[in-house]
Amino acid sequence: MPEADRRDSLLVRDAMERTVEELPPLHDLVPAAVAQGRRRRARARLAIAAGVVCVAGAVVFGAMMLPGGGDGDTTVRPATSGTPSPHESPDPVRKQEPEPYRTPVHIEPTSDTERAMADLPQAERERRAEFQQKAAVLLDKLLPDTVGLIRPVDLDVRRYQGETEDGKVFTIIFSVRPSDARSGTRPCPDAPGALKGGSCERGTLPGGIEATSYRVFSGTAETMATDVQFSYRDSVVGLTINQDEKAKASAPVTSEELLDAARDSRFLDLVRYADEHPMEERQTSVAGG
Known part of the structure; x- marks a missing residue:
């Protein structure tokens, strides 16, 4: 570096040092940065966990709203082929529920x-x-x-x-x-x-x-x-x-x-x-x- 440039550089550094000396001392930024990073990481984990809980809750709520969810009284059953009229009296001979079959006693016709x-x-x-x-x-x-x-x-x-x-x-x-x-x-x-x-x-x-x-x-x-x-x-x-x-x-x-x-x-x-x-x-x- 030429002598003239070196002298100008020293003058600039001297002026900068005097300016800095007038400022209060700087804090150590490393611990603060580490703490801030830990807080951000914790907040990110909480956000993820909350999202998972919300999704699970939505799934459970949706399952509860579906017919037959988890209870014996609300078991999903196949729909019948037809809906009887509410005013139609039940026919005791033709019921939907199967009954035990009784093998008839066979007789040869002997009377009219x-x-x-x-x-x-x-x-x-x-x-x-x-x-x-x-x-x-x-x-x-x-x-x-x-x-x-x-x-x-x-x-x-x-x-x-x-x-x-x-x-x-x-x-x-x-x-x-x-x-x-x-x-x-x-x-x-x-x-x-x-x-x-x-x-x-x-x-x-x-x-x-x-x-x-x-x-x-x-x-x-x-x-x-x-x-x-x-x-x-x-x-x-x-x-x-x-x-x-x-x-x-x-x-x-x-x-x-x-x-x-x-x-x-x-x-x-x-x-x-x-x-x-x-x-x-x-x-x-x-x-x-």
Whole structure:
């Protein structure tokens, strides 16, 4: 560097040093910069964490808003093919829920009624068979277990049978028959001993329907059958549990148990269906008979 330039440089440095000496001392910037960097890094982490929480919360909230989210009462179920009218009365014969199938007891037609049913159109036979399936399952629920497993008889829409594990078989008659008679109930006899050791009870079903239940000796002097009868609209209704004559066993159901079964709304639904869609021939009253 030339001497003149070197001298000018020294003068400039001297002037700068004097100027700096008049200023207060500078702080150490390194610790402050490190602290500021740590704070920024912490704030960045908090922001990231908050974002993750928000996203997770949005996912959970969205899942809760979807149908069937995490609770047994709100399980997602497939939509049905059609929505029934709110004013449409349920059909007890054609329900959506599958019921256990009871293999019918097959009989060879021996009476005119059985032969007539064997000759029915296929659609009508299927309708009656479906009714019998529903009736068999329901009677199995309403009657005591001692009656056994109840199965329909295939060529007699009124007939069923209860089969116990020890081999007893109880014939069951469930009849809803159109009738011109004014009443399907038989009054209990007033004379003492008229039933010869049997019994008669009266009961009232829903809607004020009067019903009569008999428990009487049947078949032999050792076995008894139990039945209940009443009128429903244009039909006479009867439910009878007969004895097992071979096993010499009485019907294992009391009059009160049979009246309780007849009071059940599901049983009356079946009666209503059979009254509106008859499956038996009309019973006509005979003058003077």
